[in-house]
Amino acid sequence: MDRIPILRLGDTLLVTVQVDMHDQLAVRLLDDLTTMITKVRARGVLIDISALDMVDSFIGRMIADIAATARILDARAVVVGMQPAVAITLVELGMSLPGVQTALDVDHGMELLREPRDS
């Protein structure tokens, strides 16, 4: 079974979604990511979904879940590079992902992670 690779950059984890995200894959990613965060004691997670051009409500929820889980494990999660069509779909589905931090691209996302934390 294929899985989405998680790269480690210092204390940040970088996830690049480059295939069509199906439900199994998303669940597996959540699993792998939480394990990885605790293992390497990551402080930030960057999820690049710029290659994702289709979402449904389940994937939308998984993105929110990943961010929420990362937050509980004391890592900041930033979703970067969301396509316009994906953003419109999520909003139309009523999922504006209020707890998720977003950035335009990986550059901006890294900048966001480097900023000092509020708490």
Add this chain to the structure above:
Amino acid sequence: MTTSTNRIIHVLQSSQVQLLADWVKILRSSALPRTATVISDPELQAQCQEFISLFAAAIASGNLDTIEADAWKPVLEFLAGVSRSRGRQGFSPSETATFVFSFKEPLFTHLRRAFEGKDEAELFMNIWELSKLLDKLGLYTTEIHQQAREEIIRRQGEEMLELSTPVIQLWDGILAMPIIGTLDSARTQIVMEALLQQVVATRSPIAILDITGVPTVDTLTAQHLLKTVAATRLMGAECIISGIRPQIAQTIVHLGVELTGVVTKASLADAFRLALEKLGHRLGATARS
């Protein structure tokens, strides 16, 4: 039936030249000033001639009951072309339909001449059948005329939509979109897509949505604005709404629309200043010597 059709075809063919001349004269003399100025004599003559020959060919098929038969297809296509071009030239529906209806007078005159002293009842039947046919064809031209007009209106509407959604780059990383006119669902969709596309294309972290030109805001419009703001945020950019006029601010509060979490500014200038500050630019007057 066949004999009577034969006689009609005979009339159409034998006195074609005379028929054509009479018809063109009637078309010219009927009080339609536009026909005279817009359509030249040779053009009108050619149109009439083509119609007569197509009409004769269709009658020869023997099907006089309905114009939906295959034999009438060339006639209908020709009339559709004439009707469309006239619709575009600004003719009224009655002016367009007159093209067909005016054919009755010369046709019936010539038919009566051909029947002179013969079977009156058959002449009446022929005229009745032809009249029904020409009425149908006339109505058909009106329909096509209407369609052509509607097409024009729809195209203009689309053009207006395209014209009215410009995305302007105010600064490196700052986009602005002034919206003019009422925001309905279809338009919001276009506005939203155009803005988001540009945010990606220019990698601008801040977008300003200026609604100075939006005359009224109802709950639906507010909902659309909120959606746009949410979608922009999902993409990692920030959306500022500016140009909210006092009345609109009052309406929004009266409607109980929650705009919390959305940055709003009274004017585009204020929004621009805020955007520059957010990007770390500092504004200040230089001391003049």
